[in-house]
Structures are given as structure tokens and as C-alpha cells.
Amino acid sequence: MSESAVGADGVVEPHPAGDPYAWLPATIVSSVAQTSRARSLTLAVPGLRPARAGQHVDLRLTADDGYTAVRSYSLSDVRASGASGAPAAGGAGPVPQIEVTVERLDDGEVSPYLVDAAEPGDPIEVRGPIGGWFVWPPTEFEPDSAVHAVLPEPDGAAPPTSAPVQLIGGGSGVAPLMAMVRARGRDAPPMRLLASVRDPGSRWFVTELDEAARASSALVASKPPSVAGEEPAPLVVDWVHSRTAPEGHDRRAGRLTRDELEQLVLPASEHPLVYVCGANSFVAVVAGWLVELGHAPTRVRTERFGGV
Numbered sequence: 001m002s003e004s005a006v007g008a009d010g011v012v013e014p015h016p017a018g019d020p021y022a023w024l025p026a027t028i029v030s031s032v033a034q035t036s037r038a039r040s041l042t043l044a045v046p047g048l049r050p051a052r053a054g055q056h057v058d059l060r061l062t063a064d065d066g067y068t069a070v071r072s073y074s075l076s077d078v079r080a081s082g083a084s085g086a087p088a089a090g091g092a093g094p095v096p097q098i099e100v101t102v103e104r105l106d107d108g109e110v111s112p113y114l115v116d117a118a119e120p121g122d123p124i125e126v127r128g129p130i131g132g133w134f135v136w137p138p139t140e141f142e143p144d145s146a147v148h149a150v151l152p153e154p155d156g157a158a159p160p161t162s163a164p165v166q167l168i169g170g171g172s173g174v175a176p177l178m179a180m181v182r183a184r185g186r187d188a189p190p191m192r193l194l195a196s197v198r199d200p201g202s203r204w205f206v207t208e209l210d211e212a213a214r215a216s217s218a219l220v221a222s223k224p225p226s227v228a229g230e231e232p233a234p235l236v237v238d239w240v241h242s243r244t245a246p247e248g249h250d251r252r253a254g255r256l257t258r259d260e261l262e263q264l265v266l267p268a269s270e271h272p273l274v275y276v277c278g279a280n281s282f283v284a285v286v287a288g289w290l291v292e293l294g295h296a297p298t299r300v301r302t303e304r305f306g307g308v
């Protein structure tokens with residue numbers, strides 16, 4: 001593991017050029033509740049490389065006695081990770097900012113601290129951004145990658161960069177998918193999000209997602225689909241609730257089934273690029289069903305958060 005350098009005056013220097021995985025000193029700049037169990041933290045990270053939607057970072061906390069704990073968190077917003085962050089003190093240029101969204105696990109070591117105790121102004125260390133496969137938009141050169149040498153792309157499919165996008169998140173797994181929703185521009189391919197949560201109070205980003213879906217359907221309705229490349233990209237958001245459904249919801253509470261998955265995701269015949277994220281068991285079951293439903297393995301990208 002590489003470390004950031006501590007000078008003789010005790011000041012931590014930014015990571016050395018050329019070491020993308022050095023620890024970077026960062027500051028929490030805001031903390032916003034998503035639900036009673038989850039918070040979005042915005043971190044200002046001087047020297048961070050621009051991040052891509054779908055990537056994650058490692059966060060390191062250090063106690064007064066020197067004990068450290070490291071955990072990985074997906075980025076739920078990468079839009080200010082490039083040049084658009086707030087100006088740095090002393091006019092040194094914009095400071096990159098990223099957002100992570102953390103769910104409190106009651107018996108956990110790190111997540112209760114991040115959700116209940118961490119405050120704006122607190123220091124934290126960041127390593128990353130990390131990941132090159134579970135990212136959207138995908139990179140242009142992927143068709144030549146090792147994965148595609150073994151598993152060819154499906155016949156008649158649009159290249160990954162222009163394929164429609166299906167996002168599927170279980171619980172906190174919606175975090176990197178939110179970064180993808182937020183990263184889409186007007187020329188993005190159609191995107192559909194299926195989010196599985198326990199109950200209505202566990203929905204993350206619900207107001208923003210509802211608003212984005214409403215705005216996209218209003219734009220689609222108001223614009224004739226005649227000007228190629230000008231149509232606003234549609235966004236459709238579906239929620240399923242495993243324990244308690246909202247009042248008046250058509251679907252009763254219960255775990256997602258294979259038949260529902262088939263109805264709620266873009267069909268395999270459209271060759272969507274599918275991103276699945278959540279706890280190990282959720283990702284394993286959903287990815288297996290997708291392949292059974294005819295989705296090409298090269299088009300199903302997964303990120304596992306751990307847990308059962």
C-alpha cells in the first residue's frame with residue numbers, strides 16, 4: 001500500500017504524481033440524510049483524478065490512538081470530481097468533490113460512524129477512484145478487451161457505448177447507479193432503473209429520481225422524435241419493496257421474482273448494457289436470472305458490496 005508523504009512540519013502532501021492509489025487527505029464538506037439509516041457525504045479531495053460513474057473509493061478513518069479502518073464506498077455523484085469543484089483556499093484551482101452514500105449496519109464498525117457521527121469539517125482519507133469495468137459510459141476500446149476475446153458480443157447489438165442501459169440495484173446498491181443516472185446527458189441512450197428496497201422509507205434519492213423521470217418523460221412527450229440525436233434520453237424508474245409496499249402501490253410487498261425481473265427490465269432482444277449492484281446474494285440471483293432470460297454475459301456487469 002502506498003501512503004501520502006508527511007513532511008517535517010507534519011503537513012500531509014498530496015499524493016506523488018504517478019501513484020494513482022496513494023491515500024489522499026480529504027475533508028467532509030456536507031452530510032445529507034437520505035433515510036433514517038443512510039447519509040450522503042460530500043468529500044473534497046485535493047489532487048483526486050476525475051472519477052467515472054460506477055467507480056468506488058476506499059475511505060480510511062484513523063482514531064486518536066492510531067487505529068485505522070478502511071472500507072470501500074461507491075461514488076453516488078462524480079460530476080464535481082473533474083474541474084467543477086469549489087475553488088481551493090489560496091486560489092489553487094478547483095478542489096475535486098465526490099459523493100458517497102452510506103447505509104448504517106447496526107453491528108458494523110465504520111458505517112455507524114459515517115452515518116451518525118461524521119460531520120462537515122472532519123478529515124478522512126481517500127484512495128481511488130477505483131474500477132474500470134463497472135463504469136458508465138463504458139470506454140470505447142472495450143470490444144478488444146480480454147473479456148470480449150473470450151465472450152463475443154451478441155449479434156446485431158449496438159456497441160456498448162450507445163446501447164440502452166438497464167440499472168438494477170438492491171438496497172445500498174443503488175449508489176453507483178445514481179452516479180450513472182446523474183452522469184447522463186441529453187444525448188445518452190435510454191436508461192431504466194429498477195431499485196429493490198425493503199420499504200418506502202428505505203428509498204434513496206427518491207425525490208431526485210422521481211423528478212428526473214418526470215422531466216425526461218415530459219421532454220420526450222414535448223419533442224417530436226424527428227431530429228436524430230436531439231431526442232432527450234428517456235429515464236424510467238421502477239421500485240419494488242420486499243417488506244412493506246407504499247399505500248396504493250399496485251405491487252404487493254415481496255422479493256423480486258424472475259418473472260417480475262423479466263417484465264421490469266429492458267428485454268434481452270434490445271441488447272441493453274445491464275449494471276447490477278447490491279449485496280452478494282442479490283447480485284448473484286439477479287445476474288443468474290438475466291443470463292437465463294437471454295442477456296449476453298458480456299452485457300451484464302456486476303458490483304458486489306458484501307454481506308449475505
Ligand SMILES: Cc1cc2nc3c(=O)[nH]c(=O)nc-3n(C[C@H](O)[C@H](O)[C@H](O)COP(=O)(O)OP(=O)(O)OC[C@H]3O[C@@H](n4cnc5c(N)ncnc54)[C@H](O)[C@@H]3O)c2cc1C
Binds near residue numbers: 100108172303
Ligand atoms: C466495491 C464496494 C462498494 C461499496 N459501496 C457501498 C456503498 O456505496 N454504500 C454502502 O453503504 N456500502 C457500500 N459497501 C459496503 C461497505 O464497504 C462496508 O462493507 C459496509 O459499510 C459495512 O461496513 P461496517 O464497517 O459498518 O461493517 P463491518 O464491521 O465490516 O461488518 C459488520 C457486519 O455486516 C456485514 N456486512 C458487511 N458488509 C455488508 C453489506 N454490504 N451488506 C450487508 N451486510 C454487510 C458483515 O458480514 C458483518 O456481519 C461497498 C463495498 C464494496 C466492496
